[in-house]
Amino acid sequence: MNPMRWLPVAAAALLLAGCTQPAGNKTSGAPGAKGKFSAGVVTDAGGIDDQSFNASAWAGLKKAIDEGVVEGRYIESKEQSDYQTNLSSLAEQGYKLVFAVGYLMEDALKEVAGRHPETKFAIIDGSAPDLPNCVAVKFREEEGTFLAGFLAARMSKTGAVAFVGGMESPLMKRFEVGFRAGAETGKPGAKVLVKYIGSWVDVARGKELALAAIKDGADVLMHAAGKGGLGVLDAAAEKGLYGIGVDADQDGLHEGRILTSVMKRVDVAVYETTVNAAKGDWKAGERVLGLKENGLSLSPMRFTKSAVPAATLSAIDDLKARIAAGELKVPSTDAGLKGFVAPAVK
Amino acid sequence: MSGPELAGFLLPLGVSALRQATPLVLAGLGGICSERVGIVNIALEGMMLAGAFSGLVAGRLAGPLVGVTVAVTVGMLVGLTHLWATRKLRLNHIVSGVAINLLALHSTTFLLRRLFNQADPPVEARIQTMLPTALFTGLALALVVVFHLLLYYTPLGLRVRAVGESEADTRMAGIDTARVKMMGLAASGVLAGLAGAYLSLAQVGRFSDDMVSGRGFIALAAVVCGRWTPLGMAAAALAFGAFDALQFQLQGSVALPGELLRSIPYIATVVAAMALRPRPPADLGRQEE
Numbered sequence: 141m142n143p144m145r146w147l148p149v150a151a152a153a154l155l156l157a158g159c160t161q162p163a164g165n166k167t168s169g170a171p172g173a174k175g176k177f178s179a180g181v182v183t184d185a186g187g188i189d190d191q192s193f194n195a196s197a198w199a200g201l202k203k204a205i206d207e208g209v210v211e212g213r214y215i216e217s218k219e220q221s222d223y224q225t226n227l228s229s230l231a232e233q234g235y236k237l238v239f240a241v242g243y244l245m246e247d248a249l250k251e252v253a254g255r256h257p258e259t260k261f262a263i264i265d266g267s268a269p270d271l272p273n274c275v276a277v278k279f280r281e282e283e284g285t286f287l288a289g290f291l292a293a294r295m296s297k298t299g300a301v302a303f304v305g306g307m308e309s310p311l312m313k314r315f316e317v318g319f320r321a322g323a324e325t326g327k328p329g330a331k332v333l334v335k336y337i338g339s340w341v342d343v344a345r346g347k348e349l350a351l352a353a354i355k356d357g358a359d360v361l362m363h364a365a366g367k368g369g370l371g372v373l374d375a376a377a378e379k380g381l382y383g384i385g386v387d388a389d390q391d392g393l394h395e396g397r398i399l400t401s402v403m404k405r406v407d408v409a410v411y412e413t414t415v416n417a418a419k420g421d422w423k424a425g426e427r428v429l430g431l432k433e434n435g436l437s438l439s440p441m442r443f444t445k446s447a448v449p450a451a452t453l454s455a456i457d458d459l460k461a462r463i464a465a466g467e468l469k470v471p472s473t474d475a476g477l478k479g480f481v482a483p484a485v486k
Numbered sequence: 487m488s489g490p491e492l493a494g495f496l497l498p499l500g501v502s503a504l505r506q507a508t509p510l511v512l513a514g515l516g517g518i519c520s521e522r523v524g525i526v527n528i529a530l531e532g533m534m535l536a537g538a539f540s541g542l543v544a545g546r547l548a549g550p551l552v553g554v555t556v557a558v559t560v561g562m563l564v565g566l567t568h569l570w571a572t573r574k575l576r577l578n579h580i581v582s583g584v585a586i587n588l589l590a591l592h593s594t595t596f597l598l599r600r601l602f603n604q605a606d607p608p609v610e611a612r613i614q615t616m617l618p619t620a621l622f623t624g625l626a627l628a629l630v631v632v633f634h635l636l637l638y639y640t641p642l643g644l645r646v647r648a649v650g651e652s653e654a655d656t657r658m659a660g661i662d663t664a665r666v667k668m669m670g671l672a673a674s675g676v677l678a679g680l681a682g683a684y685l686s687l688a689q690v691g692r693f694s695d696d697m698v699s700g701r702g703f704i705a706l707a708a709v710v711c712g713r714w715t716p717l718g719m720a721a722a723a724l725a726f727g728a729f730d731a732l733q734f735q736l737q738g739s740v741a742l743p744g745e746l747l748r749s750i751p752y753i754a755t756v757v758a759a760m761a762l763r764p765r766p767p768a769d770l771g772r773q774e775e
Contacts, residue, residue: 339699344506
C-alpha cells in the first residue's frame, strides 16, 4: 500500500484537530461543582470572533464569569447542523442556563428545550418555544438606527445618505426603516439610498454597492451587513466620507472616518439574563430591549465627537430621552414609515 | 436622457461592470485550462480563496507585487493538488473539488483568526497600498486573447484540446498527456490564484473569510455558457459583471426585487445550458482506467 495515500487523511485530521477546539473558558471538571451557577453560550456559524453578535454574547457571559457570579464556557457552531448537538451537549453537561445566539437556532431550540426541562434556555434575536424554561431576547433595532439616521442626515453635505444591508428580512427591515425615519427627522426631505448585498460575507460586493451609492451623491453610509459591510466602511473611508458601523463599536476600523456605530448590546442582555437567573429571577416568554433598557446605543464616538456640532449631539440626547420615555415611537415597517411624521427637534 | 447624461450613467456602470467581471474572467480562464485537459474543476472557488489569503498576507509583509506572486504560486500548488488527487488517488473530480473548497475555506478562516482577528492585539487583515484594478482588468482581457490564440493556433493548443476529447487516443499518437494535464492544472491554479489576489489586493484591500462568495462557481458557469472557449467565456463573464453592476445601480431606485436582479447570472446559466446545448470536452471527468 502506498503510504502517500494516507497523506490527505492525515492532513484532514490535523486540520480538524486545529479547527474544532470548542472550549473557550477552560474550566475543568463538571460545571457547578462548587455549587456555582453555570451558563454556556452556543455561537452560530459566525463564530466567536465575528466582532459582532457572537463575540458580544460571549463578552456578556465573560463579564459575569469574571465577576465570580457564574462559571461557564462557549461552544462554536460551524454549520446549522451543529446547533442542536451543541445546545443539547451543554444541557447534558449540566449547565443551568444555555444561550442560543441568533434566530437561525430557533428550530434547534424547539427540538432541544422540551427534552431538557431542568435547563433554562435563552435565545438571542429569535423566537422561543412557549415553554417555562425558555426566554426570547429581542431588540428594537429601529430605535438605534433612528439615532444613526438622524446623525447621518445632519452630517451630510449633499443631503443624501445610504443604508447598505446584508440580506432582506423583517429583522433587517427594522434596521432600515429606523435609519430612514431618523434621516427624515434630521433633515426633512433627505434622500436615503437603500441597497442590499444579498450576502453577509461578500466584502467586494459591499464595496461596489457603496461606490454606486456614493456616485449617486450619498456621503454618509451606514451598513448592517456583517462582514460584507466592512467593504462599505472601506469605500466610505477611501473616498474621505463617513461610514457608520453596526452591532459592535466599529469606530476604530477607520479612525475618524467612521462617524459612529449602532451598538446592539447583546452583552448587556446576556449579562443581565445570567445574573438574574443566578439569583433565581427567571421570567419565561419574551424580553424586548430598546434604548430605554440600554439594549441599543450609539458608540461613544471616540474619534469623531469633536467633528459633530454640539447642537446635533444635544438633539440626539433629546431624541433618545423622548424615545426612552415612550413619547416618540420609531416605526419598524414600511407601513409604519408611511404614517410617520418627523418630530420637531430642538 | 440626453447624450451627456447617458454617458454619465453608462461610464461608471461600465467601469463597475469591468471591476466585477475581472475575477470571473481570470478564474474562468483557469476553468478552461483545467476542463480542456479533462479535469472537472469546481475547486476554482477554493483556489481563489487560497490565493486571496496568501496574497494578502505576503502583500502585507513585502508589498502587493510580492503578494500577487505568492498568490499565483499558492494557486498553482492547489491546482496541482487537484490533479494529484484525481489522477494518482483516483478521486472523483467533484469529490476532490469539494474537499479542496472546504479545506481552503476552513484553513483560511482558521489562519485569519490566528494571525489577525484573535492575535494579541487583534490586527486588521487589511493592506494599505492597493494595486489598481485596471491593471488586472487589462491583464485579464489580454489573457483572453492570448489563450484563444494558444488554444486554436498552436501545436500545444491542439494537444490540449486532443487530451480533453480523448486522452487515450492522444497518448496513442505519442503525446505525453500527463505533461499536458500538469501544465493545464498548473495554469488553472495560477489564474484562479490571480483572481483571488485581485479580490484581496486590488478590489477590496482586505481579506475576510469566505470573501470569494461563490465567484468560483459563477466563473465556471461562464465557462459553460461560453462553451469552453476563452472568447465565449469572457463574453459571458462580462455579461454577468454588467448585470451585477446594473443591479447595484438600480437597487433602491427601480421597484424590482433585489433577489430577482441578483439571480440573473444563475438564470442565464440555466437558459444557456438549455438553449446553447453546450458540449463539454468528451473526456471531461473521465477516470483513467
